[in-house]
Amino acid sequence: MDSPHRLGPGARRVAGRIAGRRRELVGLALAGSAAAAAPAGGRTLRGARHGTARGGRGLGACRHRHRPAPAVRLVPPVRPGCAHPRWQLRSRTRRHPANAAGHAGAGARSAAHPAPARGRHTARVARCAGRGAGPDVGQRRPRRRGAAGRRGRGGRRPALGRGPVLPGHLRLQPARQRSDRAAPCLRRHAAPPSGSLGHPRARPAAEDPRGRADPGLHHREGDRPCRRARTRVGGLHQPPAHRHAAADRPDHHLRARGGLRRQPAQARPDHRRPLQHLPAWWPATEPDRDAQPGVDPGGPEPGREQGAVLRGPRRRQQPVQRNAGRAQSGGEQVPAGRPVNAPGRFITAEGIDGAGKTTHLDAVEAWLRQRGHGVLRTREPGGTALAETLRELVLHRPMDALTEALLVFAARRDHLQQTIEPALAAGTWVLCDRFTDATFAYQGHGRGFDTGVLAALETWVQQGRQPDLTLWFDVDPAVAAARRSAVRTADRFEAEDLAFFRRVRDGYAARAGAAPARFVRIDAAGAPDTVRQAVLAALETHAATA
């Protein structure tokens, strides 16, 4: 009598082969148990596989392993090629009351997945089963982290299951884990590429039947469930087709729509205007504060934090630095040089060697002191211990123009940081014998060095600091040479010929022409008193203008 619990002769033969292969791998004891259950397991191949080879506590029991062998009917997998029983078995609980209790869960799981499409699965299952342990034993899902989790598809994975005791190293894993990694098993048991040694491996992109590279995801129909099972996270499945569609799309299709679009400012409602975080000391942060030229904005006071400013879409911002377009402060606090409307206290003297700068700065200092001002006399290169050391190198060691420029700017940086800025911050007048105009005149025009590079160095080093008044003592180079030779031995510069000093003089003229408000040309060819009167007149004019 035909019974739904009995297998047909053909199915029994196949089931017997399956069970035999499994016995080879997992031992006679368990395989014997499976074989014993085979005749009563089911009537189809899958029934045999499930109910026989895995019946009871047999191999690959998965979530049914503690149940009696169910009656099953042939149900092709949803994803062709998937060998996991979840796709192959459907409980016949409604047809056979004896199985109702044991396979309620299986029925629920089947419902959780789409209705399987019928078709070509038998051969795959047979192939999978024919490879022995297959997906059921010794195949564990790799850890998410660690070396095991980083293995390639073909790598061996450690057995981590906690299932029934099996011979040797073989273990089963709980049904839930197994279901997650069932699909990868199928890949392993898929027919290896021709020419291989039978080791499963990922198909190269060139082998993609659709003729396009597949960055890590295989599009073959039979592999789709594998990929799906691998990417299952938290019990949720992503539709593979959707993910593939995204992977195949060009990059611009993947951009967040709207996120990169610029909205017209006028169209933005108030609550969508950009909120910019600005330092609280910036003029833009405090709209009532002036940022006019000559007023040093200063730096953030210690402990003051940034303030949040709601910037309107078309609000005009006040300049932040005194010299807009120049280098911004590198984070150092730039001290305020003087009160608003006070005359600039940073005075420099320029001119070729022997023009009389040093002589007449004495007169300037005396004039200021007579009026109760504090005065700092200094020079370049020099003004600090480090700068004076550099000065000695520059004046007496042979070097090229770039080295000269770098050294004089290095000395200048230290001079500014250590001497000039603090003095100006304290309200002291600073009288400096030479400054950056000398670099343009000597290294630029005298040596012929690139004035563009000098300008860049000037920007970096001075952070916008410029003299407030420059007294240019202009004299013929021959006259200056005569004065020098009368009083001292020449250094590297003073040893230069007249042509050099003519270029230097031209350099000063160029600088003066570029900054006429700052420069005052003093005719230094006259008698000392005459020159002194001209210098004091320029000083009075400067002090009067604020």
Ligand SMILES: Nc1ncnc2c1ncn2[C@@H]1O[C@H](COP(=O)(O)OP(=O)(O)OP(=O)(O)O)[C@@H](O)[C@H]1O
């Ligand atoms: N107007 C002048 N007429 C005649 N001699 C002067 C005049 N001014 C300065 N001297 C003299 O010229 C010499 C050089 O003067 P001073 O040192 O002031 O020039 P300098 O420009 O500072 O030179 P250097 O840049 O090389 O230091 C000194 O001996 C000084 O007395």
Ligand SMILES: Cc1cn([C@H]2C[C@H](O)[C@@H](COP(=O)(O)O)O2)c(=O)[nH]c1=O
């Ligand atoms: C600042 C500066 C100076 N020099 C040269 C010019 C002079 O020959 C010496 C300084 O001597 P002084 O008696 O103090 O005038 O240095 C230069 O070549 N470049 C500079 O930037």
